[in-house]
Amino acid sequence: SKMTVKAVKMPCTAPNVYTKVPDGGWGWTVAFAFFFVEALTYGIIKSFGVFFNDLMESFDETNSRISWIISICVFVQTFTAPLSTVLSNRFGHRFVVMAGGVLISTGMVTASFARTVVDMYVTIGIISGLGYCLSFLPTVTILSQYFDKRRSLVTAVASTGECFAVFSFAPAITALKEQIGWRYSLLSVGVLQLSIVVCGSLLRPIVIKEQEEVKAQPPEEPTETKYMLENEQTRTSIESIDSGVEITTSPSNVPGKTKAEPKSEEPKEHVQILVENNSTPPEPKTKLLDFSVMRDYSFICYAFFGLFATLGFFAPSLYIIPLSLSLGIGKDHSAYILSAMAIAEVFGRISAGWVLNKKPIRKIYIELICVVLLSVALFAFPFASEFWGLMTCSIFFGFMLGTVAGTHIPLLAEDDVVGIAKMSSAAGVYVFIQSLAGLAGPPLAGVLVDTTQNYSSAFYSCAAGMVLGAVFLALVRPCKAGLCQRQQQRAEESAAEALPDLPDDFIEMDIGKAENSGKGCDGV
Numbered sequence: 001s002k003m004t005v006k007a008v009k010m011p012c013t014a015p016n017v018y019t020k021v022p023d024g025g026w027g028w029t030v031a032f033a034f035f036f037v038e039a040l041t042y043g044i045i046k047s048f049g050v051f052f053n054d055l056m057e058s059f060d061e062t063n064s065r066i067s068w069i070i071s072i073c074v075f076v077q078t079f080t081a082p083l084s085t086v087l088s089n090r091f092g093h094r095f096v097v098m099a100g101g102v103l104i105s106t107g108m109v110t111a112s113f114a115r116t117v118v119d120m121y122v123t124i125g126i127i128s129g130l131g132y133c134l135s136f137l138p139t140v141t142i143l144s145q146y147f148d149k150r151r152s153l154v155t156a157v158a159s160t161g162e163c164f165a166v167f168s169f170a171p172a173i174t175a176l177k178e179q180i181g182w183r184y185s186l187l188s189v190g191v192l193q194l195s196i197v198v199c200g201s202l203l204r205p206i207v208i209k210e211q212e213e214v215k216a217q218p219p220e221e222p223t224e225t226k227y228m229l230e231n232e233q234t235r236t237s238i239e240s241i242d243s244g245v246e247i248t249t250s251p252s253n254v255p256g257k258t259k260a261e262p263k264s265e266e267p268k269e270h271v272q273i274l275v276e277n278n279s280t281p282p283e284p285k286t287k288l289l290d291f292s293v294m295r296d297y298s299f300i301c302y303a304f305f306g307l308f309a310t311l312g313f314f315a316p317s318l319y320i321i322p323l324s325l326s327l328g329i330g331k332d333h334s335a336y337i338l339s340a341m342a343i344a345e346v347f348g349r350i351s352a353g354w355v356l357n358k359k360p361i362r363k364i365y366i367e368l369i370c371v372v373l374l375s376v377a378l379f380a381f382p383f384a385s386e387f388w389g390l391m392t393c394s395i396f397f398g399f400m401l402g403t404v405a406g407t408h409i410p411l412l413a414e415d416d417v418v419g420i421a422k423m424s425s426a427a428g429v430y431v432f433i434q435s436l437a438g439l440a441g442p443p444l445a446g447v448l449v450d451t452t453q454n455y456s457s458a459f460y461s462c463a464a465g466m467v468l469g470a471v472f473l474a475l476v477r478p479c480k481a482g483l484c485q486r487q488q489q490r491a492e493e494s495a496a497e498a499l500p501d502l503p504d505d506f507i508e509m510d511i512g513k514a515e516n517s518g519k520g521c522d523g524v
Contacts, residue, residue: 043165156353348402
């Protein structure tokens with residue numbers, strides 16, 4: 001008999017069901033949404049430096065106290081990453097991202113009416129910071145699920161939204177401030193960020209069902225129930241040869257059957273049993289947050305890499321304009337430096353995605369090379385003394401930052417770290433660990449600047465953190481290889497211990513017994 005599986009049309013709110021990772025399809029829409037989410041989250045955070053001097057003058061505060069605004073924001077964004085993972089697994093990525101967009105916009109709009117720097121800590125730091133976490137992490141997680149072979153390239157290209165935002169927002173906000181002031185400019189940014197809600201509505205969940213689950217099993221393969229019945233009857237039949245009793249597995253000899261069914265009906269009955277037994281089993285309950293990744297040494301090393309590397313992610317974009325102003329460079333030219341850094345970051349992200357998309361290639365080693373070069377770029381900033389020197393350092397730094405910033409979270413999906421199966425939980429734990437550096441980085445740089453009265457010290461602290469991150473990144477692959485070897489040795493030892501305890505197959509024993517009984521009967 002023939003069985004057909006009908007496709008059921010789902011509404012646009014239902015998950016997209018695929019038999020394998022689509023590497024496209026609705027994933028292109030998700031990538032489009034991620035582009036704008038990046039622009040309106042990290043793009044705004046990195047462009048916040050244009051408000052730096054205005055806030056110092058308005059609130060009459062020091063560098064370090066103003067730095068705490070972004071520091072608290074980044075800390076809350078990363079510290080609440082596990083909460084984002086739990087909420088995404090419970091309510092879905094779409095709802096969480098839309099809620100995050102509302103929080104971001106609310107925090108920014110409220111901040112435009114702030115009267116003290118503490119008000120900014122609460123509005124931008126806590127409210128918007130929580131919104132950034134709920135918007136960014138679920139978007140990058142679901143994007144990774146829609147792509148496999150093209151994952152690195154698509155994620156890198158989509159993440160350039162952050163760079164285009166810095167390139168366009170920095171000069172635009174600077175010009176807008178001169179017309180309407182920093183408060184109304186901040187209000188306009190908050191209203192613009194409300195469009196994250198629209199991006200979140202495009203994030204349709206994805207379900208991957210293996211091909212075997214939709215295929216009908218071949219008729220020859222019996223079900224578990226039939227196996228048990230046949231094994232019992234076969235054993236009884238073989239053991240009963242010496243008594244002259246013959247028991248077979250035909251339907252006529254099964255108790256409760258008064259009439260033998262024709263042979264031609266067996267396949268149909270068999271298929272019917274298979275359909276009933278092959279119904280979709282209840283799926284195992286998904287863990288809201290899986291902390292088992294913390295037992296993986298390679299992930300621990302990768303998390304420490306993220307912890308120290310984060311020190312160098314935000315401070316340069318935050319202090320590049322104050323540094324240029326301290327060197328006597330005008331405000332307009334300072335904004336151009338930040339924009340040039342953003343454009344270079346675009347090329348860095350695309351280049352890294354293109355390189356990592358090549359196979360075969362060990363992606364973790366490419367990431368390590370980029371981190372080392374990023375450390376060199378950070379050390380180069382203090383040696384710049386005029387506009388073109390600072391512009392050169394900014395372009396080099398922006399390019400290398402793009403190679404690392406656009407790939408360090410998606411790289412969690414690679415087998416060298418944790419793999420795609422644990423990507424969601426690993427991303428939550430990884431970003432949570434980054435929160436400590438996100439909290440300490442900008443204020444530490446601000447304290448150094450206030451102490452030394454030199455902005456170059458902020459870049460030295462970032463470079464030191466990046467070097468430590470490179471050391472831990474270099475340990476990821478050796479730890480993963482060692483873990484795999486230990487697991488293989490344990491499996492071999494377990495198999496060797498279990499092998500002597502395996503009993504002989506009962507059918508072979510019974511056949512031998514039957515043969516001996518047959519010989520005895522012949523002798524009689």
